[in-house]
Amino acid sequence: MGSAMNYAVIKKFDIANGPGVRVSLFVSGCRHKCKNCFNSEAWDFQFGTPFTDDTVDEIIEALDKEYIEGFSLLGGEPFEPENQEGIHKVLKAIKEKLPLKTVWCYTGFDYEKQLVRGLVGDKELTLKCLSLIDVLVDGKFVEELKSPTLLFRGSSNQRIIDVKKSLAENRVIWLDGVWERKMGSGNIYE
Numbered sequence: 001m002g003s004a005m006n007y008a009v010i011k012k013f014d015i016a017n018g019p020g021v022r023v024s025l026f027v028s029g030c031r032h033k034c035k036n037c038f039n040s041e042a043w044d045f046q047f048g049t050p051f052t053d054d055t056v057d058e059i060i061e062a063l064d065k066e067y068i069e070g071f072s073l074l075g076g077e078p079f080e081p082e083n084q085e086g087i088h089k090v091l092k093a094i095k096e097k098l099p100l101k102t103v104w105c106y107t108g109f110d111y112e113k114q115l116v117r118g119l120v121g122d123k124e125l126t127l128k129c130l131s132l133i134d135v136l137v138d139g140k141f142v143e144e145l146k147s148p149t150l151l152f153r154g155s156s157n158q159r160i161i162d163v164k165k166s167l168a169e170n171r172v173i174w175l176d177g178v179w180e181r182k183m184g185s186g187n188i189y190e
Helices: 053-063 081-097 111-115 123-131 163-169
Strands: 006-014 021-027 068-074 102-106 135-138 159-162
Touching: 006 053, 021 053, 021 081, 053 068, 053 081, 068 081, 081 102, 081 123, 111 135, 123 163, 159 163
Parallel strands: 021 068, 068 102, 102 135
Antiparallel strands: 006 021, 135 159
């Protein structure tokens, strides 16, 4: 593969992109170009900083704290062909060194139509990456389907997939849990 992956930012105390306090890596490069994307500067593959072994070490060090529940991978688009080697390297390191940390990944690609079928980048590498992810939030962000009630996803078309169960049963299985907030009248006694 040509040039190495770039990344926009590492957030070492993220509470927005998965349960608990997480370390989040926002990779650069995305061809989906969803309307009103919250992170459009990261569409550019050259945006940000080159991802190196030192970056992996920095992420492992940030994750290796008791109060950190896990790692979230966002973008940009983690599964762009140019990013697959980089994300595989960091996911493998996390699962080897800190196997109890949960890994969430956000992708605009469709889990069963594109990723599992190997239609994005290298099929074998895609499946290796998926096998190292616990939860995949899939699907492009759709502005018209945006809602403040949604938890851990931007629009209602996006799914929160239990990757281990889905791979084992060869179908999409949602992660157990409630993924929408109940919006009340504002009455605190409800």
